Amino acid sequence: MTANRPAVVVRGLHRAYGDRSVIHNLDLQIWHGEFVVLLGESGCGKTTLLRALAGLDPIDGGQIQGPARPAVVFQEHRLLPWDSLWQNVALGLNGKDNHARAAAALQEVGLGDRLDDWPRNLSGGQAQRVALARALVQEPRLLLLDEPFAALDALTRIKMQLLVKQLVAKHQPGVLLVTHDVDEAIVLGDRALVMRSGSIAREYAVSAQARSHRSHPDAVALRDRLLAELGISAEAAPA
């Protein structure tokens, strides 16, 4: 799964708002084709990290070596309401074959028959699929996902997770997914990181069995451990 080149390398990253340090001395490396999930309580700095990697916020120290322009999928779909679906997907493209590439990307997310539709006619899950197509059509080396499934209903979320898994396996970008959802981390991640007060506190490899079977003992054990890291004891957690 892991290729031999890192998609992004972060060394000694610092980020502060005023005199409040949000990220300090954070190291992170994500390989091509590797799916890394970042967990942590609200306010631990995980979205700040993602925004720094996306180039949206300046950094106050350390370095980020990675693609100048990673693709990002946000929690909200952020589709342009005045553009058709294919125009939305083609937004970042500069070639002659924009329409064909956008169409192919929409095909991949199962919306190939709605190229000319407006975003407002989409359900939440469909809109998020278009946002995913817009990110993947750029063939990014690094794909940043900022809680992209958080606003979806449970069933749609599972479908989206499977779709993302399949498309990431096909396109092989390095992925950083920020989420609150421990199950999501286990289903999708090659590695699960727990972030606490501005740096990576723990790191777990997710075994192949845990990833593909929700009830495999590895999955159950990892779920308990991750929840414990997030401050919820195994006895109190729902199975």
Place this chain on the structure above:
Amino acid sequence: MLGLLSWLVPAAMVLVWEGFARLGSLPPHILPAPSKVAMTGFTLLMNGTLLPDMGISLLRAATGFAVGGLMGFAFGILVGFSRIAGALLDRTILMLRAIPFLAVLPLVIVWLGIGESAKVFLVAFGVAFPIYMNTVLGIRQVDPKLVELGRVIGLSNWRLIRRIILPGALPSILNGVRYALATAWLALVVAETIAASSGIGFLAMDAREFLRTDVIVLVIVIYAVIGVVADSLAKLLERRLLAWHPNYASGTRR
């Protein structure tokens, strides 16, 4: 059915008006019968005096609208985008806007006389401000999350403006256009009524000299009709350009 019903009252009023005029209880020099106004309109149309004057009036309105609209739009874009331009210009423009635009008319006549440029100036002056205000407002109201998306996806400044900021500001800008159309029309009526030697306003003032109330009423009706037509065109433009917008859409695309 309800649409038809809404025409009942205006139709009845015209009938009553016609009735009183026919019975002689409404003297023609006070208010002529609607049929008389219609006849006058037909006569003026046929003898070729009405259309040239209407053309002149429309040309004045269009020229003033174009000049004022472009000025308002240009300054609106400048101030909407640039904080420095905003700090430098916004207060001045808002102070000018505080002047009721009709109040500058005497000054305009002193500066420019009563020729075409005075009328075009007055129309432009009235039009520029609503377009300016709504352009600035529209640009500032564009969803910052969409702008951020444009940055992430690597749009150049120019493409960011064209793909995200202008479309996002368009509903507000078009709102300004509709408001400005009404202002332009009002400015024109005033300018033509006070000082003109052609145009439909002149037609009305000329008719006043001869107590031709039928011509005066005709001109009032023409002003009203053109105003309604202009507003409908603006609405049509909104429906075309804002087909994506749930508030303007006349049905879904699929």
